[in-house]
Amino acid sequence: MADSPSLVEVRAQRASEPTFRAGTVADIPGFRALGEAVVPSTYGPIDAAYAQRMLDEWWVPEVFETSLARNTHLVAEVDGEVVAMANLGRVSRSYRDFPYVTGDREVMWKLYVHPDHQGRGIGRRLLAGIEALVEGDELWLEVVDGNAQAYDFYRAQGFEEVERVDGGPWPDDVWMRKELPMDRAR
Ligand SMILES: CC(C)(COP(=O)(O)OP(=O)(O)OC[C@H]1O[C@@H](n2cnc3c(N)ncnc32)[C@H](O)[C@@H]1OP(=O)(O)O)[C@@H](O)C(=O)NCCC(=O)NCCS
DSSP: OOOOOOHHHHHHHHOOOOEEEEOOGGGHHHHHHHHHHHHHHHHTTTOHHHHHHIIIIISSHHHHHHHHHHSEEEEEEETTEEEEEEEEEEGGGOSSOOTTOOSOOEEEEEEEEOGGGTTSSHHHHHHHHHHHHOSSSEEEEEEETTOHHHHHHHHHTTOEEEEEEOOTTSOOEEEEEEEOOTTOOO
16 A cells, blocks of 8 residues: 655645735735845845845835736735735836837836746746737837846747847846737737
8 A cells, every 4th residue: 555645745636726816915924025035046046135126126015006006906816925926017107217218118028936836837927918919019028137047937838039228337237029910819
């Protein structure tokens, strides 16, 4: 007879499949916890001060409140915990200035999967959810120069690099774009 499963195996068996839903202000503490888990490991090796600045300036409740009012957020949840999020908005509704951008881009501003849940298809499924919300025929995003994991993931998902923007004292931003068929399922 097979041995009884260990506690670790029982926990693994119980780890539920992710569920996907729209994000709300009730998720703000979950977004912050996700940021604390994923931002340092993602950006620390590129520029530790930049990783800290991101957490201090952009992963804070006030910025999420503004973002939730202007952008659409999608959340992946496992056992009641936010393990990933993505959002979609427009350059024209951003609180940041983009003097070099012509036209109004639909932008996925964030796509973040908790390190413990990466490689399980959650990022791909959130991206598909965002693509389904795009009104036009192209989706844009910015990736920090040096974030090879994300850059390679986006390339594999059909994005192409369009331009690099000088970040001054901070890492450069790389804009990427994906063309979407107008007759796609939504
Ligand atoms: C980049 C990220 C969003 C990808 O999400 P993920 O859930 O780990 O990726 P998935 O499991 O959905 O991978 C989907 C597919 O992409 C592939 N993929 C994942 N990472 C890849 C990489 N670095 N290079 C090439 N392909 C990659 C997977 O093999 C998989 O292929 P398949 O569908 O053929 O099996 C996630 O790893 C992450 O949050 N990274 C840290 C934060 C970050 O950098 N976010 C982006 C900010 S711009």
